[in-house]
Amino acid sequence: MSAETGIGAAVKRREDLRFITGRGTYTDDLNVPGQTYGVFLRSPYARAKINAIDAAQALQVEGALAVFTGQDTAAAGLGDLPCGWLVKSKDGSDMVSAPHPPLAVSQVNYVGEPFGLVVAESLAAAREAAELVAADFEELTPVVATAEAAQASPIHEGLEANLAYDWELGDEAATDAALAAAAHVTRLDLTNNRLIPNAIEPRAALATFDPASGEYELRTTSQNPHLERLVLSAFVQIAPEHKLRVVAPDVGGGFGSKIFVYAEETVVTWAAAKVGRPIKWTAERSESFLADAHARDHVTHAELGLDEAGRFTALKVRTTANLGAYLSLFGSSVPTFLYGTLLAGQYKTPNIHVQTHGVYTNTAPVDAYRGAGRPEATFVVERIVEAAARETGRDPAELRRLNMIEPGDFPYETPVALVYDTGNYQASLDRALQLADYGGFKQRRAASEAEGKRRGIGFSCYIEACGLAPSQLAIQLGAGVGLYESGEIRINPTGSVTVFTGSHSHGQGHETTFAQVVSDKLGVPFDDVEVVHGDTGRVEFGLGTYGSRSLAVGGSALISAADKIIAKGTRIAAHMMQAEPDNVAFEAGAFISGNQRLTLQEVAFASYVPADYPPDLEPGLSEKAFYDPENFTYPAGAHIAEVEVDEATGVVQLVNFVAVDDFGQIINPMIVDGQVHGGLAQGAGQALLEHGIYDADGQLTTGSYMDYCMPRADDVPDFTVDTTVTPCTHNPLGVKGCGEAGAIGSPAAIINAVTDALGTEDVAMPATPEQMWRKLRGL
């Protein structure tokens, strides 16, 4: 295939032309005849009983069509929003799930929880009517703080406590014994700050119901439309799958927050049939702050044991994870299976034990957000390793190197249930040290000090587990769905190629990279390959995009489908060339036997116009495949941050950041760089700027961009990024996934640099100027 467009080429993203010229089609851009508008009624209280809701006045507004409440959805038999991963407590009992009706019925449990939907002819009328709905609440005492929630009185009626589960992984006795015998134990208390995802496009839904066919169609901002359809069919029971089409058109970012099935699209879909008209709902930014699933919010105590030589002997981790008021779709899995399993990091720590208390609070549900559990795990491991190096007087890079799993150790089984297939952690660390000019740091520090600035350097050698897999294992561990992906390749009669993937692109660039993969594999021109995704009406099935899985799992499914195309094409070509199939080779888009040659396009045409065709073969050249991975993939890398803290103002400037990542084989290096840059900016946001804060009453006080600080271009340096490559051993592309790495590795590196600059381990994220200013003055 052409070197300009094949695997490994930095092809410009073909989807960008429509995005940058304003021709993208997002959910809110869509309009259908007869469309009405929905506005949700949201709780102003963190916890309150709903005594009565009176919509009589609201319905007098001109253009108001209907007001639906939780009583209506309950009476209609609408099911609860489910949690898709059943986590078990260490005593073997199932997690305690609080019922999660799409609209609150008798009690609201977080500020912003929807308790009603107003539908009107126009958005203005819907808003006006919403103002006139009189809701009588009786305020109840909320539980807000993560650390105290387990002991506080239960927020949900009928539940004994606010503890959803008490989960553990690893050998506690062996870990305690190893800590008792350790030459040195480093202890650290850590908080992983609550984040609020802020995709540039707020969530939206446009639902229609066709009484003639009985079919619902939901167009919405989803990362995984098939999963959305599955949940709305099987759990909420709006309609069976063959009567429900879910389309995710262009979607402007997700970062995990658009994986989940939310109340809003659920209720809007149901209500479209009730009203008999299409309903559109688009979130305002302030609704996104309140009602998109939040992220992180852990309180952790960790202990790391070292022997005399500095080798890690044990790691013990105690975490309380805030799950919010309800279990969101994958909320239960994030602080357990996506967190505890990663605590070995890149190291040969022989004994690890982790315990996670998942707690309910009167805050928005917490779920996966770029990295999902792995940034939290990396923060624990890499912060405590850095602290241990300082406490024992060792160079932090060398302490890491001493403890790293070595290239000869793979496959390496960790004490926390994973088997790493491959890696070379030393190689990425070496390259990062070189790019960061580690040797020159002392000089740079002296130069900063001369300008009244404290300079610090920090490391983070992270690992992540991507491409969640295999299905059977995940289902044994509590997953409610399989974790495979589907792909279909249709060679059209005149030779162009339509590719269908169950994975979804909302910024990742699938339309480019997946076309690169298929054009490379089949030897057809890049421009002849079209990638279709995000529509349950066009794509057979899929599980969407999360966990950096698209290429490793979805791309592999396309390779399987392409192999089937080549196999069938070989038989057709053999017949046409009067050769034995075994003597036909497929190279660069052509079937070759001796000096005969037929292009894939010629063979495709013959398959649709089967004049000279094998009698035992079906016509057509279209193949589909499901790919279920054997194992996770394990991207890993070394991040080095350098910061300057201004003594006068406390402002932390991230002055240098080096990221050397091992993503396995790379399809499009430009897109990979972009993914890393974006992830690093989000990690810098968590480390330095972003903080979702509820006050003691459970009111969200960081509910707009005035108070919730997102990273901007001048908050981050010109990143230095590079890659090392150890191909994944178990997928056909040798790829590992790159979407989350930046956000996983960077917060620990940045805080390690800040703590280095300040000379104290006691720094909380975000490292705001106020906090730094106080620390510098011993306040």
Place this chain on the structure above:
Amino acid sequence: MEQAGEYRIPAERAVVWRSLNDPAVLARCIDGCQSMEQLADDRFAATVKARVGPVRATFDVALTLTDMRPPESYVLEAEVKGKTAGFGKGTAEVALADADDGATLLSYRVVGRVGGKLAQIGARLIDSAARKMADDFFSAFHQAVDPTTKPS
């Protein structure tokens, strides 16, 4: 939210007290007040159109007077509901004292909290908004009770 202030009002204490309990005077002095109704000796209901930063809404206000010590002090409990704009709750301790020249010194201390959109968007602005509302109210009240002011 906590706030306190003092105003010198050029009228006798008895006049000030009476005016503070007069729904018509209060309605005139509250900017954006659309209605003010006295439900009982110690209870008022009002509708007020107000704005806190970007949050603009019509609020239903329920006022209850307690600890009445005429003509010295009372405690005003306010419950404000703005439907989709959120809510507010507060208690104001109001005290009157004689000042020179037959004037009255009014001092107040408010403790309150807000919820919903008011807290989400307005938390940072609530103190200055409350201060401005108090200043506007008392300057209007000053006009209303000042015997030298000509009736308009």
